[in-house]
Amino acid sequence: MLSKNIITGLIIIIVISLFSAFGLNFLSPKGIALLGEWDMSKGAVSAKSKQDLPYLHELEIRDIQIAREFFNNGNAVFVDARVQDDYAEGRIKGSVSMPLNHFDERIEEFLDKYPFSKHIITYCSGRECEDSHILAEKLIHLGYIEVKIFIDGYPGWEEKGYPIEK
Numbered sequence: 001m002l003s004k005n006i007i008t009g010l011i012i013i014i015v016i017s018l019f020s021a022f023g024l025n026f027l028s029p030k031g032i033a034l035l036g037e038w039d040m041s042k043g044a045v046s047a048k049s050k051q052d053l054p055y056l057h058e059l060e061i062r063d064i065q066i067a068r069e070f071f072n073n074g075n076a077v078f079v080d081a082r083v084q085d086d087y088a089e090g091r092i093k094g095s096v097s098m099p100l101n102h103f104d105e106r107i108e109e110f111l112d113k114y115p116f117s118k119h120i121i122t123y124c125s126g127r128e129c130e131d132s133h134i135l136a137e138k139l140i141h142l143g144y145i146e147v148k149i150f151i152d153g154y155p156g157w158e159e160k161g162y163p164i165e166k
Contacts, residue, residue: 059136060149064160067121067150071162076119076146079139081131082154091154092123093163100131103138116143123150123157 061067070076071092078095080087087097098106114120120139124131136149150157158164 059147060151061121062151064150064152064156067152067157068160068162070119070121070148076121076148077114078150079120079122079135080154081122081124081135082129086125086154090158090164090166092157093165095123095165098122098135100134103135107142111142116145118144119146119148120144121148121150123153126153126155127151129153 061070071078078092079098080091080095081098081100083099083101084097087095087099091097096110098110120136122132122135122139124135132149132151132153136147139147154164
């Protein structure tokens with residue numbers, strides 16, 4: 001049988017551990033929000049709360065058929081936010097590569113090629129990927145006004161058998 005002192009000590013250790021963990025998580029710039037976006041039916045999944053950028057839910061294309069209509073109409077450019085290796089392995093046909101880690105290097109060429117009025121649809125690796133949201137936010141801050149985020153990304157597109165390039 002455990003003595004009262006051991007049980008009290010264990011409770012104190014657990015309480016201190018919990019306070020330390022939650023405190024460090026709160027202070028960390030990469031801490032996990034306790035109330036995040038976890039319901040995939042409502043859009044992209046994220047540990048960030050609704051108030052945290054870059055989740056621009058009103059810009060999300062949640063229905064893959066709508067993304068396909070933009071593609072078929074040819075009046076939008078699909079912009080892939082994934083890393084270059086993922087883009088090289090497979091991408092939405094005709095898409096442009098703009099990985100976040102090379103954004104500063106590539107944005108001037110992008111600005112020269114696509115006017116601010118051009119319809120832009122960003123995508124990445126699906127609903128668990130936030131890169132398309134971050135990219136959309138960056139493009140909006142530059143002045144693009146017709147920006148959408150295709151949240152099912154390349155995996156959803158490929159799964160439907162829609163046009164891809166490798």
